[in-house]
Amino acid sequence: MKFRREGxxxxxxxxxxxxxxxxxxxxxxxxxxxxxxxxxxxxxxACGVMLVIVTGEIDISVGSLLxxxxxxxxxxxxxxxxxxxxxxxxxxxxxxxxxxxxxxxxGCLVVFGKVPSIxxxxxxxxxxxxxxxxxxxxxxxxxxxxxxxxxxxxxxIPVNLIIAVLVVIGTGLLCRKMAMGRRIYAVGSNPxxxxxxxxxxxxxxxxxxxxxxxxxxxxxxxxxxxLGNVSTSxxxxxELKVVTCVVVGGVAxxxxxxxxxxVVLAVILITxxxxxxxxxxxxxxxxKWQRAIEGVMILVAVTSDHFTQQQQTGGxx
Amino acid sequence: xxKFAYEFVLLGLIGVVLASAAILDPLFLSxxxxxxxxxxxxxxxxxxxxxxxxxxxxxxxxxxGSAMGLCSVSLGLCMHANLPAWLCGLVCLLTGLAAGxxxxxxxxxxxVHPLLVTLATYGMYRGFAEGLQSATTNxxxxxxxxxxxxxxxxxxxxxxxxxxLAVWTAILLRRTAAGRGLYAIGHNxxxxxxxxxPVARLKFLIYTYTGLxxxxxxxxxxxxxxxxxxxxxVLELDVISAVVVGGTSIYGGRGRLIGTLLxxxxxxxxxxxxxxxxxxxxxxxxxxxxxxxxAVLGHRFLFSRNPQTQ
Numbered sequence: 221m222k223f224r225r226e227g228x229x230x231x232x233x234x235x236x237x238x239x240x241x242x243x244x245x246x247x248x249x250x251x252x253x254x255x256x257x258x259x260x261x262x263x264x265x266a267c268g269v270m271l272v273i274v275t276g277e278i279d280i281s282v283g284s285l286l287x288x289x290x291x292x293x294x295x296x297x298x299x300x301x302x303x304x305x306x307x308x309x310x311x312x313x314x315x316x317x318x319x320x321x322x323x324x325x326x327g328c329l330v331v332f333g334k335v336p337s338i339x340x341x342x343x344x345x346x347x348x349x350x351x352x353x354x355x356x357x358x359x360x361x362x363x364x365x366x367x368x369x370x371x372x373x374x375x376x377i378p379v380n381l382i383i384a385v386l387v388v389i390g391t392g393l394l395c396r397k398m399a400m401g402r403r404i405y406a407v408g409s410n411p412x413x414x415x416x417x418x419x420x421x422x423x424x425x426x427x428x429x430x431x432x433x434x435x436x437x438x439x440x441x442x443x444x445x446x447l448g449n450v451s452t453s454x455x456x457x458x459e460l461k462v463v464t465c466v467v468v469g470g471v472a473x474x475x476x477x478x479x480x481x482x483v484v485l486a487v488i489l490i491t492x493x494x495x496x497x498x499x500x501x502x503x504x505x506x507x508k509w510q511r512a513i514e515g516v517m518i519l520v521a522v523t524s525d526h527f528t529q530q531q532q533t534g535g536x537x
Numbered sequence: 538x539x540k541f542a543y544e545f546v547l548l549g550l551i552g553v554v555l556a557s558a559a560i561l562d563p564l565f566l567s568x569x570x571x572x573x574x575x576x577x578x579x580x581x582x583x584x585x586x587x588x589x590x591x592x593x594x595x596x597x598x599x600x601x602g603s604a605m606g607l608c609s610v611s612l613g614l615c616m617h618a619n620l621p622a623w624l625c626g627l628v629c630l631l632t633g634l635a636a637g638x639x640x641x642x643x644x645x646x647x648x649v650h651p652l653l654v655t656l657a658t659y660g661m662y663r664g665f666a667e668g669l670q671s672a673t674t675n676x677x678x679x680x681x682x683x684x685x686x687x688x689x690x691x692x693x694x695x696x697x698x699x700x701x702l703a704v705w706t707a708i709l710l711r712r713t714a715a716g717r718g719l720y721a722i723g724h725n726x727x728x729x730x731x732x733x734x735p736v737a738r739l740k741f742l743i744y745t746y747t748g749l750x751x752x753x754x755x756x757x758x759x760x761x762x763x764x765x766x767x768x769x770x771v772l773e774l775d776v777i778s779a780v781v782v783g784g785t786s787i788y789g790g791r792g793r794l795i796g797t798l799l800x801x802x803x804x805x806x807x808x809x810x811x812x813x814x815x816x817x818x819x820x821x822x823x824x825x826x827x828x829x830x831x832a833v834l835g836h837r838f839l840f841s842r843n844p845q846t847q
Contacts, residue, residue, distance in 0.1 A: 335833045336787045347826025353819035473650050509668040515661025522653045
């Protein structure tokens with residue numbers, strides 16, 4: 221029963237597709253690619269946040285960080301003032317570096333400053349949002365060079381989807397096949413045993429936070445490339461969506477347990493819910509209840525999960 | 538005196554903020570301006586009373602702002618239907634009670650991690666608020682005269698109510714078995730259960746109490762502005778910040794209400810002054826976020842000899 225969670229998520233995805241197919245038989249072929257593409261930023265960031273949660277920490281600053289990095293990329297590469305018209309590849313490199321450094325900084329606060337990660341990243345969530353607003357000075361940023369836009373609106377091949385798939389495969393290999401992945405799980409499931417086994421908790425945690433920063437930067441680049449627009453609200457609320465996907469995907473919030481496959485399915489499921497609700501056209505009233513329906517579904521997912529877990533472990537929480 | 542060392546540090550910081558205000562713009566400290574700006578502090582203050590109890594048990598409630606939005610909409614619907622003020626208030630309080638009780642049931646009896654429960658209800662309550670509002674009035678409802686008079690009437694109902702609740706909560710924490718039980722749960726829940734503390738019941742009650750406080754905050758907000766699904770948006774960040782800046786440990790088991798109240802005052806005065814003097818909302822965000830991280834760092838380096846690991 222190792223993949224019990226993944227199985228039930230898959231059943232939900234299939235059920236939801238069938239439900240949508242009832243309304244229009246061409247729903248899946250028409251929208252499958254769109255759903256996958258819409259889920260790309262969440263998916264990429266969820267890979268990093270999942271590893272952070274596996275080590276027993278949490279990162280809720282990713283939404284603000286994505287906004288800040290998108291604004292930075294906008295200012296660097298936009299061809300119209302206040303943009304600096306820096307060469308897009310150089311801008312991308314700078315954004316990736318800054319993202320990694322901010323992630324590393326978060327890791328330092330948690331590891332060396334011993335600030336609880338939820339507080340450190342809550343502080344960053346607030347502060348980075350401020351920095352984003354300050355950088356943008358109120359107006360939207362538009363007009364990006366074509367080389368950058370091609371990453372998101374690739375004419376025939378969806379480059380962004382390929383990048384996301386590569387990130388998922390890379391993270392999967394890291395978790396399953398590399399020593400680093402084993403260490404990440406070891407730190408999360410039993411810190412003192414990991415310490416005795418000679419694993420440096422500090423290094424592992426710095427690594428996962430830096431990786432999350434890097435992946436958030438990547439997501440920001442693809443976000444800008446796809447939409448061609450950065451506003452002050454870019455990225456707002458994304459952290460909750462990412463954490464929700466990771467948790468619905470079966471990663472234990474206390475660390476040490478969880479599979480990437482579950483997270484991938486959860487991202488697909490949660491991205492699908494909105495598309496399907498839109499698509500079923502339940503009348504203008506239903507649209508207004510979307511967020512409520514999503515909330516109820518997430519609550520059910522989180523709670524039902526707990527019942528199944530209790531059965532498995534014989535009732536102890 | 539040593540026991541309250543951190544509280545003196547907070548007082549000092551508040552002093553620094555007020556002193557810099559006095560130097561940069563003395564007008565900020567005048568009675569009228571302070572009274573004008575103080576209207577928002579009551580909502581923040583009310584919510585932190587419950588949040589302190591929750592964080593002391595090593596829990597968290599991310600849904601307080603959303604619950605406030607839902608309460609505000611329920612109040613708006615009643616006012617829209619021209620119900621008498623007391624009935625509107627009652628419906629609003631019951632909504633808050635229900636929202637808190639849902640969180641409490643899931644956390645205490647079904648034993649789901651509070652971060653997960655309230656992350657889900659955070660979206661759910663706001664979603665219901667938005668759905669209800671757009672399905673009925675489709676616009677914010679102006680406060681009826683009955684509700685408005687609570688805030689603008691001659692007698693300061695809200696400050697008095699807040700003070701009473703704060704004193705009650707402080708006594709509960711320090712002088713009752715239930716209060717000591719909350720600290721025990723935060724230190725070691727398993728041990729608390731074995732020593733006969735009604736863990737589930739206490740947890741249920743504090744989440745429900747917080748829901749009730751969210752309803753009170755919603756009444757303040759709606760009377761001050763209007764009843765809308767927007768009420769309490771992102772307020773949860775300020776609430777958690779104020780409690781943590783006030784010296785309550787996010788790992789549970791440590792914290793005092795007086796610290797929280799000073800945290801509220803510090804966050805409030807800092808925010809209002811930065812907003813007032815520089816008129817730049819982004820600067821306020823940067824200052825508050827940095828303050829939160831520095832406060833926790835400072836507390837750790839100054840006061841904890843053997844830092845508590847997870």
